[in-house]
Amino acid sequence: MTEMSGAKILVESLIREKAEVVFGYPGGVLLGIFDVLFDSDIRFVLTRHEQGAAHMADGYARSTGKVGVCLATSGPGATNLVTGIATAYMDSVPMVALTGQVPTAMIGGDAFQEADIVGITRPITKHSYLLKDAREVARAVKEAFHIASTGRPGPVLIDLPKDVMSAICEYVEPNGVDLPGYKPKYDGNPKQIERALHEIEKAARPVIYAGGGVIISGASDELKKFAESQRIPVTTTLLGMGGFPSGHPLAMGMLGMHGTYAANLAVSDCDLLIAIGARFDDRVTGKIEEFAPNATKIHIDIDPSAISKNVVVHTPIVGDVKRVLTEMNKRVKPLDQFHRAARDKWLAEVDRWKDERPLSYDHSDKVIKPQYVVEMIDQVTGGDAIICTEVGQNQMWASQFYKFKRPRSFLSSGGLGTMGYGFPAAIGAQIGNPHATVFDIAGDGSFQMNIQELATAVQNCLPVKVAILNNHFLGMVRQWQELFFNKRYAHTCLAVEPDFKKVAEAYGAAGFRAESPDEVEPTLREALAYPGPAVIDFQVDREENVYPMVPAGESIRNMILGPDKRGKKALKVAGKDFPV
Numbered sequence: 001m002t003e004m005s006g007a008k009i010l011v012e013s014l015i016r017e018k019a020e021v022v023f024g025y026p027g028g029v030l031l032g033i034f035d036v037l038f039d040s041d042i043r044f045v046l047t048r049h050e051q052g053a054a055h056m057a058d059g060y061a062r063s064t065g066k067v068g069v070c071l072a073t074s075g076p077g078a079t080n081l082v083t084g085i086a087t088a089y090m091d092s093v094p095m096v097a098l099t100g101q102v103p104t105a106m107i108g109g110d111a112f113q114e115a116d117i118v119g120i121t122r123p124i125t126k127h128s129y130l131l132k133d134a135r136e137v138a139r140a141v142k143e144a145f146h147i148a149s150t151g152r153p154g155p156v157l158i159d160l161p162k163d164v165m166s167a168i169c170e171y172v173e174p175n176g177v178d179l180p181g182y183k184p185k186y187d188g189n190p191k192q193i194e195r196a197l198h199e200i201e202k203a204a205r206p207v208i209y210a211g212g213g214v215i216i217s218g219a220s221d222e223l224k225k226f227a228e229s230q231r232i233p234v235t236t237t238l239l240g241m242g243g244f245p246s247g248h249p250l251a252m253g254m255l256g257m258h259g260t261y262a263a264n265l266a267v268s269d270c271d272l273l274i275a276i277g278a279r280f281d282d283r284v285t286g287k288i289e290e291f292a293p294n295a296t297k298i299h300i301d302i303d304p305s306a307i308s309k310n311v312v313v314h315t316p317i318v319g320d321v322k323r324v325l326t327e328m329n330k331r332v333k334p335l336d337q338f339h340r341a342a343r344d345k346w347l348a349e350v351d352r353w354k355d356e357r358p359l360s361y362d363h364s365d366k367v368i369k370p371q372y373v374v375e376m377i378d379q380v381t382g383g384d385a386i387i388c389t390e391v392g393q394n395q396m397w398a399s400q401f402y403k404f405k406r407p408r409s410f411l412s413s414g415g416l417g418t419m420g421y422g423f424p425a426a427i428g429a430q431i432g433n434p435h436a437t438v439f440d441i442a443g444d445g446s447f448q449m450n451i452q453e454l455a456t457a458v459q460n461c462l463p464v465k466v467a468i469l470n471n472h473f474l475g476m477v478r479q480w481q482e483l484f485f486n487k488r489y490a491h492t493c494l495a496v497e498p499d500f501k502k503v504a505e506a507y508g509a510a511g512f513r514a515e516s517p518d519e520v521e522p523t524l525r526e527a528l529a530y531p532g533p534a535v536i537d538f539q540v541d542r543e544e545n546v547y548p549m550v551p552a553g554e555s556i557r558n559m560i561l562g563p564d565k566r567g568k569k570a571l572k573v574a575g576k577d578f579p580v
Contacts (some may be wrong), residue, residue, distance in 0.1 A: 004171045005167065007166070009137040014106060018040060023044075023054075025072055025102055028073065029101065048455050050072040051424075052427075052450050054081045054087070056070070059425030060428035067096055073100040085124050088155045089125060089126075089155055091094065091212065092152050094148040094153035095154075099158070102114045104163055107161070114554075123153070126147050127156050132317075133164065147179070188300070188324040192315060192316065193327055196274075204342040204345075207235060207267055208232050209255065210234055211279065214407070217321040217323075224244060226328060226329055229329070233252050233562040235267065237284055241254065253509075255267055261357035266350050266449050274298045275297065275300065276325070280310040290556075291311060300319065305382075368520060368541065370397050371397050374401040376524055377467060386409050386433060390422040391418060392445070392476035411426070420450040421446075421450075426466075430457075439465045444469075444494060455507055457533035458508040462533055465528065466536065469538055473489075509535060510527065512535070514539065521548070548560065548562075
């Protein structure tokens with residue numbers, strides 16, 4: 001018989017779940033846990049803010065495929081995790097969030113640093129636990145890791161009252177997990193798969209629309225094999241970047257609000273849309289009534305609640321993307337001569353759209369264009385870096401101009417759109433991938449939201465690189481104000497900002513600054529050669545916009561493509577004129 005404290009059982013359970021690292025911040029009710037962690041083999045990364053801890057756990061999870069773990073104290077410590085938990089929930093990231101809680105006898109009495117974190121996070125977690133007995137700890141941890149990492153992944157929260165952590169009881173290792181109400185379905189229905197294959201075989205203008213589920217399930221190879229065998233062009237969502245190689249002849253890039261011309265037109269004109277591990281979010285669909293209006297729709301997803309939630313589909317297949325694609329690859333028939341000719345004609349049209357309006361920008365010898373910075377990051381890293389982003393224009397330019405070759409190489413807050421995500425996520429990714437090159441492509445607004453984590457990067461000797469596309473604006477909001485609010489830049493100009501080079505140096509990191517295009521590449525190479533964290537302040541064109549752009553409420557066919565040569569009017573495919 002082995003007796004342990006609840007805190008000791010917690011740490012032992014984390015070890016048994018192969019938790020390598022915990023990101024967090026200490027507090028009074030957690031002291032017993034930290035005392036046990038002090039002697040354990042688990043690496044603890046002290047962050048400078050609990051939100052940073054949640055995003056680090058998220059970045060660690062997305063880049064490795066493992067469960068990320070974060071730890072915060074009761075009350076404000078726990079509530080500071082909320083944005084990070086919501087970010088992980090929206091993007092299906094496996095995470096276990098551990099929160100301290102006041103002693104059980106004080107719960108509900110407005111005790112010092114008390115917050116009902118289970119109630120607060122119930123809408124943004126897959127499941128949550130408020131433990132009342134130390135004998136519950138081992139089972140809760142095992143179940144939490146299972147729930148977080150299976151089915152459609154997501155965050156699970158365990159609330160740990162102080163007295164439960166200090167109580168002594170017999171440690172009994174749980175014998176597996178038995179959750180009668182939780183049985184994810186992994187194998188697709190054979191009849192539905194057969195029906196889908198029939199639709200695919202007869203389609204002349206099919207499109208594959210691949211989302212983050214392809215990456216989560218590890219189905220990139222299966223997707224590539226299927227697309228190549230059936231000669232189907234592929235577009236990805238923001239979170240699907242890297243799930244299909246950007247340089248592949250069948251790749252059309254991202255679709256949706258800032259998607260490519262080719263992808264948006266192909267989806268609009270296809271006769272069959274095959275959605276794989278995607279959820280038809282509003283940034284993809286635009287005006288729903290005009291989204292792939294003439295297409296039969298197949299939807300493969302492990303989450304049954306995602307099926308026909310936003311867009312009604314004709315053939316749903318509930319199951320793990322990798323398993324379903326593996327089965328489809330086994331059963332699909334080779335293209336006959338007639339259908340191969342039809343697919344070749346369709347691909348020729350897609351290629352024409354690619355050539356007609358590729359992603360581009362006006363180069364300049366005088367001012368740094370943000371797109372050029374991203375292209376140079378791609379060039380100096382050989383396209384092999386893990387790219388994290390903040391949210392806004394920097395996020396879109398990164399997705400458009402970096403050539404992603406492999407899955408788990410692009411980390412970004414897609415569903416929640418969390419500013420301040422990229423830098424702590426990059427720290428988590430660097431810890432999970434110590435030999436990788438990790439870049440945070442940031443905006444000057446977003447980077448300041450978690451700038452304090454420079455201390456975490458320096459303390460842990462992490463060679464994370466931050467490329468700030470510094471336009472001294474909240475760039476994406478300013479773009480909307482330019483296009484739709486007559487350039488009334490209400491509170492989007494960041495008139496007072498720090499010298500980022502000096503801030504980096506004050507924290508003990510390396511700081512760099514580039515003000516002209518000819519400084520971009522050598523500055524990047526110098527930052528890459530530095531063995532620790534480095535921040536590069538790129539002074540970019542202040543009013544550069546992200547194009548293409550689909551205005552809110554419009555069909556994705558109706559794209560603003562950029563200003564004409566006279567700079568007076570925005571070009572577009574159809575619909576109204578949008579002044580610039």
